[in-house]
Amino acid sequence: xxxxxxxxxxxxxxxxxxxxxxxxxxxxxxxxxxxxxxxxxxxxxxxxxxxxxxxxxxxxxxxxxxxxxxxxxxxxxxxxxxxxxxxxxxxxxxxxxxxxxxxxxxxxxxxxxxxxxxxxxxxxxxxxxxxxxxxxxxxxxxxxxxxxxxxxxxxxxxxxxxxxxxxxxxxxxxxxxxxxxxxxxxxxxxxxxxxxxxxxxxxxxxxxxxxxxxxxxxxxxxxxxxxxxxxxxxxxxxxxxxxxxxxxxxxxxxxxxxxxxxxxxxxxxxxxxxxxxxxxxxxxxxxxxxxxxxx
Numbered sequence: 001x002x003x004x005x006x007x008x009x010x011x012x013x014x015x016x017x018x019x020x021x022x023x024x025x026x027x028x029x030x031x032x033x034x035x036x037x038x039x040x041x042x043x044x045x046x047x048x049x050x051x052x053x054x055x056x057x058x059x060x061x062x063x064x065x066x067x068x069x070x071x072x073x074x075x076x077x078x079x080x081x082x083x084x085x086x087x088x089x090x091x092x093x094x095x096x097x098x099x100x101x102x103x104x105x106x107x108x109x110x111x112x113x114x115x116x117x118x119x120x121x122x123x124x125x126x127x128x129x130x131x132x133x134x135x136x137x138x139x140x141x142x143x144x145x146x147x148x149x150x151x152x153x154x155x156x157x158x159x160x161x162x163x164x165x166x167x168x169x170x171x172x173x174x175x176x177x178x179x180x181x182x183x184x185x186x187x188x189x190x191x192x193x194x195x196x197x198x199x200x201x202x203x204x205x206x207x208x209x210x211x212x213x214x215x216x217x218x219x220x221x222x223x224x225x226x227x228x229x230x231x232x233x234x235x236x237x238x239x240x241x242x243x244x245x246x247x248x249x250x251x252x253x254x255x256x257x258x259x260x261x262x263x264x265x266x267x268x269x270x271x272x273x274x275x276x277x278x279x280x281x282x283x284x285x286x287x288x289x290x291x292x293x294x295x
Contacts, residue, residue, distance in 0.1 A: 001071035005034045007085050009077030018076050021115050052091040070094040078102020083251040086152045086273050095274035109278050121278050128277045132191045134269035147256045153192030158184040162244040171236040180224045183217040187266040202226040231268040238263045
């Protein structure tokens with residue numbers, strides 16, 4: 001590996017320590033480093049800009065710039081920073097290596113302390129690639145798709161400003177499943193099963209699984225529970241009884257306001273994102289160490 005893109009949490013106070021590590025990486029391994037146009041202001045001028053077409057990955061068929069040559073994406077931050085690297089990973093085909101600067105770092109594989117060792121392991125090709133499922137999330141209004149994006153963790157319908165519960169009708173393959181009055185609904189990937197969905201009472205799925213979790217947020221009835229659907233199925237979430245605009249959130253970002261009668265269509269995406277795995281830690285060991293499973 002010789003071409004690395006760098007993404008960094010913009011508010012991390014120890015940026016100089018990261019730049020010192022990147023300088024050593026260039027000096028010792030003669031690699032080429034890139035940053036995205038959005039983060040140009042945070043990096044030294046010696047680091048080049050990588051151009052990529054983010055919109056084409058969420059909207060198949062759109063014209064895009066040629067794919068740049070990239071071998072790996074180094075993300076310095078927490079899980080949120082890693083989620084924001086998904087479009088660069090999709091556009092370039094490069095795998096992600098997370099270097100944890102946050103509190104949990106569930107998706108991270110390395111730390112600042114272990115960064116040098118991790119890079120040597122990567123350059124020596126002593127790593128595995130793990131593929132993570134994505135969700136295609138589309139907003140349909142009055143019969144037309146007006147918004148579409150890909151989710152690595154989850155797509156969330158949230159009541160936002162309205163103080164009252166909203167109504168969400170859930171359909172699978174066009175057939176009615178249930179109706180619930182709630183604060184919202186989470187549609188999660190297996191990767192996202194340890195995030196917001198878990199806090200809402202959803203199950204933990206192994207990341208290599210192909211499935212979707214639908215977890216209602218604070219439903220009015222105790223009989224409404226999270227459900228798991230197959231990756232080949234297509235889910236429709238129809239919102240109603242809105243007194244104010246609700247929001248569609250994609251991977252923790254407010255992406256589009258929802259109006260009365262809007263439908264959020266969720267299905268497994270054809271594309272996936274790859275993560276670099278360096279250690280022999282199992283998924284279950286990570287659960288025990290970071291989520292204190294069983295303790």
